[in-house]
Amino acid sequence: MTPIHPFTTHAHARNTSRADGGRTPADRARRTLSQNFLADRQAVDLVIRAADPAGLVLEPGAGTGALTLALARAGAHVIAYEIDPRLARRLAVRTRGTAGIEVVRGDFTTARAPGRPFAVVGNIPYSATSRIVKWCLRAPSLTSATLLTQREYARKRAGGYGRWSRLTVLSWPWFHWRLGATVGRECFRPVPSIDSAILRIDRRPEPLVQDRRSYQELVELGFSGLGGSVRASLKTRHGGVDAALATAGVPRDAVVGYVHPDQWITLWQRLCR
Structure with a gap:
């Protein structure tokens, strides 16, 4: 994991040529990394209300920083992870001088979980959803995860179809899963083909089973x-x-x-x- 400093430069991040079928590096990154950026203020507010952030918050897939800045404004200390070096550098520059934000360039799912209580909040890449959720469930000090995911995924995990997935049942004694508000596809740029929804996972104060x-x-x-x-x-x-x-x-x-x-x-x- 690499902390990003606003004045760090990356040669590959400056390359804007269209050598790959007319696509820029940004175009290729959006496709490869499932990048759909939250671009609607009301949608950002929905996520913040669902998360009710306080204390230490880790944000996977920070992207352009819409949630990052909102989390900091709400009083959280945010460690924002972004795997795309181009976006990570831009976010570091954008948040320079903003208290309570640390930008880390790297893959959130390979990060070491903090040893003190923390929450996870993020508009996460669709392609990394399963890995991010599993990381959260394995983190001993995680208190909650508020994730903007594919609506179908959120409904499946939270019993929205009247059925319950194996992962939800396996983790239920330790975590409560709840389906939140739907966020329409028009709230993202570029616009994806499907809607999203807020999925909230809370660690229970006491496990429901002992073994x-x-x-x-x-x-x-x-x-x-x-x-x-x-x-x-x-x-x-x-x-x-x-x-x-x-x-x-x-x-x-x-x-x-x-x-x-x-x-x-x-x-x-x-x-x-």
Whole structure:
């Protein structure tokens, strides 16, 4: 990770030739890095309200700095990560003299998590969404993540389709997932082909289960697909499954995706404790 100083120059960042089919380096970066910059003030305000930033905030994919500056104005100390050296340098120049902003050129997903409590807030590249979310879930001191993602991704992770993903269920005892406001595609430049939405992930003050390994093994078994239903999958290793399903309110023929994460907590309590 490289801290950016406003007067640092990069020869490749100054190259604006159109040698690649008429595309500039900026054009190629936007395509390669999934760069769609937030360009609407109301959308920025939506993200800030959802994040309610305070203290240390890490921002992946800072881009042109719309969120960076808004986070700092809200009182956060922002470490803004930008992998594109051209954008990182411009952001460092733009934020020079602004208190509470540090610009780092580099890949956020390879950064070391701070040892003290922090939040993550960002309009993240669609292509890096899974890696960024996994980084957040693994960071011991993370308190929350407020991420602007593809709307379909946010709905899938937060149960917006009435189904629950494996990742959400696996992390549910430690993190709460919530779907926030939709941000239309017209709020970005260049304009993407799909809408975005705010996804909020909060670390729970206290875990809902006491044994991570047994809980996650149970969930992995349920999502294994053995037998075609969660009941059939769990019966391959556990007794008393029918009684546990009844207590959790899960139909005997339920497909695993339709089992609510809270019901998985009950199943763990009945089958693994």
